[in-house]
Amino acid sequence: MREILIQQLTREAFAPFGDVIEIEGASSFPINHGMCVRYHDLAKVETTGDNARTLISLLHGKPYELPLKLEMVERHPFGSQAFVPLSNNPFLVVAAHDYPDGPGDPVAFLAQPAQGVNIHRDVWHGILTPLKGQSDFVVIDRGGDGVNLQEHFYPEAFLIR
Amino acid sequence: MREILIQQLTREAFAPFGDVIEIEGASSFPINHGMCVRYHDLAKVETTGDNARTLISLLHGKPYELPLKLEMVERHPFGSQAFVPLSNNPFLVVAAHDYPDGPGDPVAFLAQPAQGVNIHRDVWHGILTPLKGQSDFVVIDRGGDGVNLQEHFYPEAFLIR
Numbered sequence: 001m002r003e004i005l006i007q008q009l010t011r012e013a014f015a016p017f018g019d020v021i022e023i024e025g026a027s028s029f030p031i032n033h034g035m036c037v038r039y040h041d042l043a044k045v046e047t048t049g050d051n052a053r054t055l056i057s058l059l060h061g062k063p064y065e066l067p068l069k070l071e072m073v074e075r076h077p078f079g080s081q082a083f084v085p086l087s088n089n090p091f092l093v094v095a096a097h098d099y100p101d102g103p104g105d106p107v108a109f110l111a112q113p114a115q116g117v118n119i120h121r122d123v124w125h126g127i128l129t130p131l132k133g134q135s136d137f138v139v140i141d142r143g144g145d146g147v148n149l150q151e152h153f154y155p156e157a158f159l160i161r
Numbered sequence: 162m163r164e165i166l167i168q169q170l171t172r173e174a175f176a177p178f179g180d181v182i183e184i185e186g187a188s189s190f191p192i193n194h195g196m197c198v199r200y201h202d203l204a205k206v207e208t209t210g211d212n213a214r215t216l217i218s219l220l221h222g223k224p225y226e227l228p229l230k231l232e233m234v235e236r237h238p239f240g241s242q243a244f245v246p247l248s249n250n251p252f253l254v255v256a257a258h259d260y261p262d263g264p265g266d267p268v269a270f271l272a273q274p275a276q277g278v279n280i281h282r283d284v285w286h287g288i289l290t291p292l293k294g295q296s297d298f299v300v301i302d303r304g305g306d307g308v309n310l311q312e313h314f315y316p317e318a319f320l321i322r
Binding site: 021022023026031032035036037038039040041042043045047053054055056057058059060061062064082084086116118127128136138139140143 | 182183187193201215220247289297299301304
């Protein structure tokens with residue numbers, strides 16, 4: 001089984017796939033008479049297609065164990081999908097470049113509890129993968145008409161460690 | 162000074178002003194082969210006006226002390242504004258009905274750490290008011306052209322306790 005080594009999640013490394021939603025390194029300005037700092041506009045939210053709208057939902061996920069066998073990635077042709085962790089656990093973010101014959105080899109990132117991600121529209125990615133414990137997330141994604149899911153099953157699984 | 166007593170934040174009590182974003186009492190369905198539960202579509206996200214788009218930002222706020230003197234409410238004519246707490250602190254949510262001559266007497270709710278709120282477009286509300294400690298929030302609101310802020314200063318302040 002081919003192995004994928006998990007790398008640190010940084011804005012630069014994740015840029016081909018989406019945005020990292022974190023305070024660290026974000027541009028900001030003060031609001032509310034200096035009582036609050038706003039780290040502004042950290043993700044490109046995309047909602048396209050018929051009757052498209054932005055959804056806010058919550059997720060409660062069971063944890064996965066590493067090493068993790070990965071057989072499938074998916075993508076959403078009509079919208080981006082942001083995950084911001086509400087629990088104090090890391091999670092795994094898998095993404096893959098798109099090629100004419102489908103997704104390339106996956107890339108795996110370790111998101112720390114203070115890091116969210118926004119996966120851009122039509123970018124291949126793994127399902128939500130909490131680590132270490134049951135974890136809640138707020139998810140900002142797209143509602144509307146049409147089939148907003150494509151799945152790709154790799155002919156051979158990868159082992160992420 | 163007129164006093165406002167803080168009430169518990171529930172979906173029913175907050176319904177005239179917006180949505181409560183919480184797992185408790187939300188409708189849900191399983192995803193990812195049963196590894197995750199999705200509490201789906203918990204807030205009405207509104208983005209109107211020229212070049213409107215949804216923003217995801219983070220806020221880092223200093224705490225306020227109770228009782229709190231309230232002199233002002235504001236509203237956003239072009240969009241809703243959702244706040245989901247990332248820290249384990251409660252926060253105060255102030256809202257007011259709209260009347261022909263401006264906002265009525267404010268209403269105050271205590272949001273627990275597992276509760277977010279989405280304030281609907283054009284609803285009078287207080288500024289973000291963390292309690293007990295420095296607190297982070299994810300905010301989902303509207304970017305675009307035009308002046309998306311109206312403020313109202315009450316002729317006499319209220320004391321929220």
